[in-house]
Amino acid sequence: MTTSTTDLCDAHCDRLNDGRMAVLAPFYISFGKRRAFSGHAVTLQVTDDNALVRATLETPGAGRVLVIDGGGSQRCALVGGQLALLAQANGWSGIIVDGCVRDVDELNAADIGIRAKAVHPRRGGKLGAGHRDTIIHIAGTHIRPGDWIVADADGILVSREALN
Template identity: 60%
Template structure:
């Protein structure tokens, strides 16, 4: 799918006004080979623990975007190189992390798109704490499972419906 987030904002200005389309704050860094990606959201809510992130990425992605509410933590990484490869092999369109990643050189060669707040060398815990497929909040924006995520060089959009 070819799209530009700038055009989507222009074309769907009424949705921006009524809140059914939102723009994430411009605080995310881009990683991976796909600079532009979109798809329906699958959500995970965790805090400094990536066991649920891994188990979710182990399932077929079917072109979805994994949206990780990591609470904005800058103390540990929630996605690393192995999970980037797993996401690529299992058909995920991309990953948005409200938190950190690590192994960015490994992620940068993967055929997926990744957006994250920063990189951090420390790995996460692995207790399995958190929730999957729940409404999350990412940088102040609500994201529900099935919402559409559109990401390119200009930003990340969250839409309650697929946009043409």
């Protein structure tokens, strides 16, 4: 990724104004070695259960970004060190969690970009409940499977089309 989110916002004001592009509310914490990442979105909706997260990260990432609607829950973590390493090994560009993560030192050692709302030491459930490839709503923005995600130190953008 070479173009910053600030430059993309400046270059695409029309997309911001007509809703083809949006900026997620600025309350995500950055983890992982990749401070900037981009790719097409794969969406999940889960509640305090990360079995579907694991199952998704076990598949080839092909440079995509996993966006997890965890309902903003602060009851447990949906991503930890093992899942970050799994994502790295399978070629995922990044993970965005509308919820918590854990194993901060392990997350920061992984060559992947991760954004989350908070940190929590408790692991998520393992029932496999949730939905994949559905429209989700996080941080004031609807995200569809295949939307283009760009994240860097200045924020997270969601666009209907790929941006360069």
